[in-house]
Amino acid sequence: MPPKGDNLNSTIGESSVFKGNFFIKGSIEINGKFEGELSAESHVIIGETGKVKTSVIKANKVIVAGTLIGNIQADEEVSLLETGRVLGDIQTPVLNMSKGVVVHGKITITGGQNKDIANLVKESFESGPKIEELAKSKTE
DSSP states (O other), rough: OOOOOOOOEEETTTTEEEEEEEEEEEEOOOOOOOOEEESSSSEEOOOOOEEEEEEEEEEEEEEEESSSEEEEEEEEEEEOOTOOOSOOOOEEEEEETTOOOOOSSSSEETTTTOOOHHHHHHHHHHHSSOOOHHHHHHHO
């Protein structure tokens, strides 16, 4: 759930179906079925009975306890609860995953870095002593 003081101003109830584009200036909780474009300034919460199909969810924080077909781009954090099911890619600085989660897709955890993550890891590997240098010093 969103923290105290956050504005959970939209809900799609368990028996409801919504198809279209939804842009929220607060948070949304989906317990029904949603299909379309989805973006929230704060939280997107997919409850246990929630089913979402979208190209990408964009939000500060995303919590998935239901089913999502689509990608996630979270600015702060993604939490996948034990009943969560995701078919899509996830990009976030922080990922929390409970036992029982099912995910099929590419996961990129940025750790809050703004750099290209692949290059960041490669640069980290390349720094420090070189194998060639160490091998050469052993033979001299």
